[in-house]
Amino acid sequence: MSSTEVKLSRLLGLAQKFNNFYLTGFHKGDIRPFLVEGQQVGLIKSDVLKQLHKYPEVFCIRDCEYTKQGLVELNPAFRDYNERTAQLEKVLRELRSDGLFSALQGWRDECFEVKSEHKALLKMERAATPLFGVRKYGVDINGYVRHPQHGLCIWLQQRSNTKETWPGKWDNMVGGGLSVGYGIMETAIKEAAEEASIPKDLVKNLVSAGCVSFFFESDQGLFPNTEYVFDLELPVDFVPHNADGEVQAFELLPAKECVERVFTPDFKTTSAPVVIDFLIRHGHITAEKELNFTQIVELLHVPLQSLYTYKTRLEQKLQQHQASLPNDDNNCNCTSLPSSPLENGHNKKEAA
Incomplete structure (x- = not known):
């Protein structure tokens, strides 16, 4: 087994980590x-x-x-x-x-x-x-470069130390939740401008790449997340810079180094699925290199719906x-049945 295969074999453990509730939580x-x-x-x-x-x-x-x-x-x-x-x-x-x-x-x-x-x-x-374990939806953008010397390279951001969640952790180049009143593409364009100052002439090249889904549990609660994924190829000389104060650094890493960064505790666990999905789609992680390839792919698309x-x-x-x-x-006094009268919090029969 090559050194590359040894490194990639850790991917299944990582996929199990960001799906810890999906795999074990329902049985508790x-x-x-x-x-x-x-x-x-x-x-x-x-x-x-x-x-x-x-x-x-x-x-x-x-x-x-x-x-x-x-x-x-x-x-x-x-x-x-x-x-x-x-x-x-x-x-x-x-x-x-x-x-x-x-x-x-x-x-x-x-x-x-x-x-x-x-x-x-x-x-x-x-x-x-x-x-409340409510399903959440977000947008992530993989900013990448086809470098003449280093091959496929990926931009990562380091979250601000003042962020409410995952402060100081490394993350995808751009990411954000779907807030009330915003659509998927609208959110992608907004976050691209706010987090990485990507100009309109580049953001128009966003390519939809489907989504990833996972069910993670932390001490803060349950995270059944679906992330809509976009790829954005960037010029070699483009350098993102933050505009909203939520990012403290950017770094461009060759694909192999990006994999290693994802394995470290310095990377945001719930952003790992987006990076893994990108590397699979771009041929860096393959069934030939990864013994547990099929299981990993399945754990990138948990059936939350x-x-x-x-x-x-x-x-x-x-x-x-x-x-x-x-x-x-x-x-059975269960209110989920449409044939049974529902009761309010005071245990009174609901008015017709």
Whole structure:
């Protein structure tokens, strides 16, 4: 085995690291589905659940005898996007004041939308999304150069030491979350200008390269992330520079050195999938060089869109056993069923 193969064999371990929750978290038994308008939009761990019990007017927290799994539902009495958003934000601001969760220390006054399929149900402060296991979406740009001496080279940024998350870590050249009101390409162009001062005559050459998805867990919470990926070939003499104060350095690395940087603790773990995906697509990481190539590729595309299927799975189970269940509402007081009346946080029947 060549030295290159030895180095690349570490990739599977790295892919398992940024998918630590996907691989092991669902089996821990300390999570509950989070529902809004009867649709699962996230997952809530026991430490967060403990605090949500303080807000019965906002959250319906109940067990389900039939499924042996409880759930948390945003009060179904909140009828529209704005009311749901306002009621949830009151809770989040109080939790932030209490200083109970490190994730909320990075409060940004920037919101992500919480969706069921394509329908936006509410918006949530970005820093709070890990507490509710809400799917998040972002944009990453691989800036690269075909260098005459060094071959394929990749631009990396070093995040500012004042960043709320991953301060001082190395990262992709450009990256940013999809905030409320911004589209995918719109975000890519905005972040390219803010983070790397890429001019319009170059940013027009952005090439969509699909997406990567992974499910990571840290001490701040759950990160079911989908990143829309773009490639941007840059002139050899172009040097990015930061315009928004969120980046403290840039460095151009040959592909082999970039792989080594990704393996270090100085690199942002949740940005590693974007670099690995780029190196696979550009032929630097191949099945011939990497024994676990297929597993790695799969772990770059975790099926996040089909993981939150609590309602579907419950309905299927009920349909299978409906004939054997007595007609008694006390068997299952689960609000995810459309045929059962929903209850608000005060345990009163919802008005028709």
